Amino acid sequence: MRKAATLILASVILLFAGCLPRLSDHIYFASDRDGVGNNLFAINTDGGELRQLTKVLQPGWDPHPALSPDGKRIVFVSRHADGNLEVYVMDTAGGEPTRLTYTAADEDRPAFTPDGRISFDSERTGDWELWVMDQTGENPIQLTDSPGIDEGSSWSPDGKLLTFASEREGYFGIYLADPDGSGVRRLYGGISFHCNDPAWSPDGKRIAFAGDSGGTYDIYVIALDGSEPLRLTGYEGWSQERYPSWSADGERIVFARLENGDWEICTMKADGSEVRQLTDNLEVDDSLPVW
Secondary structure, eight states: OOOHHHHHHHHHHHHHSSSOHHHHHSSEEEEEEEEEESSEEEEETOOOEEEESSSOOOOOSSOOOOOTTTSSEEEEEEOSSSSOEEEEETTTTOOEEEEEEOOOEEEEEEEEEEEEEEEEEETTTTTOOOEEETTTOOOOOOOOOOOSOOOEEEOEEEEEOOEEEEOTTTOOOEEEEOSSOOSSSEEEEEEEEEEEEEHHHHSSSSEEEEEEESSSSSEEEEEOOOOOEEEEOOSSSSEEEEEEEETHHHHHHHEEEETTTTTEEOOOOOOSSOOEEEOTTTTTTTEEEEO
């Protein structure tokens, strides 16, 4: 009885502290393995029990999926309804996607915010900027306004900071901003070190990203003070590693690896050790993983 009461109390504390942490026993990714388009799939973290979520996404653009904080929904972009990219959301258990945006411009790289909204890239002003909207697609608000591309938003767990990639200084770097898009400052990046794909760690202390310092991308992690980042990957040859995403406990990172023209899904510990390849299909590309 005492043990049961303790478990109930712990659940109540978590519930009032925010939302229960999402399960991390599945990784979601994009793949053209069905021969139809670049659809969404789910796979166990051990590489087993592959399940297809969508069947109607078309080739020609990456869907860039992202999970909700509770792990019950997945948001992505698709061209399957009209000629331009729109934002969609669906249950991770499956079912029909719901379209959220209806504009004549392209939208891309959506992400859930800690306060229950969805941020995304949009070209609706003629330049790629960051926007945020309700989960219904209503009340869109522009967050950034720069002459270069702003893309790939990720939010600190407490919702007090936003990170994204931008080429506003002539090259892609990692930037921080306040939740309303103000107070933009560069965290890392330079003319000889391009950065993209930022992903905030669950403890809020680090950001994983893909960095290109010598012609190929590798995965790095950096502290919020902007100190020199730690390089986690660096395989021999011309492989590239991109699109990092953290497990819910922050112990591992999933990423996509390109080698010999083939993208596969891999995981590793947060210090770069114990690399595991989850997919292995030379005939197709598996990429854009989220955990």
